[in-house]
Amino acid sequence: MKVGIMGGTFDPVHIGHMLAAEAALEGCALDEVWFMPSHIPPHKHAAGASGKQRLQMVERAIGTNPAFRTLDIELERGGVSYTIETIRALQERYGEHEFFFIIGADMVNSLTEWHGIEELAQRLTFVGVGRPGSVIDKTKMPAYLQPRVQLVNMPQVDISSTDIRERLQNGQTIRYMVHDHVYEYIKGSGIYEADTR
């Protein structure tokens, strides 16, 4: 099976993530996409919601889509979520699958800084999707990476989890920036609301 891993902090998951996964599914003829919330993201500070809450929001965003599922391997492992450690474990557990790792353009441009990137590039194919504000230039990548990164088009959405958290803090709407079930979860739990103590 061709499996795309959609790794992320998902704090919270938004429509940019869902469109990226759908574009990779179609563009690379994947069989499934596994959404994998990180425990501690390697290159940025963890923000608001707990791992359990971020996983629950992803579950709500996926709903009944048979091609999408969640993977809690990094939350279970704990610590900093280096992708190389994850893919080694996944290939040991699911030796029969071919893995792809779906990333936005901002991440594509930082790939050379990833932990164990040369080994990682041998173990999987990266699927890069466009993201407003970042231009992907494959010619600037090292030779070993260029054939290991496939680009797919997706409808561009200028949305980030940071924007969503900020909008909530400012009392602005986030309706339709996230799936309705995620919207209800955020409103019901008050996770990202301004601290009024």
Ligand SMILES: Nc1ncnc2c1ncn2[C@@H]1O[C@H](COP(=O)(O)OP(=O)(O)OP(=O)(O)O)[C@@H](O)[C@H]1O
């Ligand atoms: N709007 C978007 N379009 C395309 N890719 C996206 C978009 N938002 C996030 N991604 C990609 O999804 C993956 C997971 O992103 P992440 O969960 O960190 O969301 P984020 O919106 O970038 O979060 P934050 O604003 O907190 O940094 C990354 O590979 C990122 O590049």
Ligand SMILES: O=C(O)c1ccc[n+]([C@@H]2O[C@H](COP(=O)([O-])O)[C@@H](O)[C@H]2O)c1
């Ligand atoms: O392993 C690394 O060095 C590494 C560096 C940056 C990002 N990643 C992974 O890329 C995915 C998207 O990262 P982020 O920070 O945008 O949520 C997530 O699964 C991270 O664990 C991995």
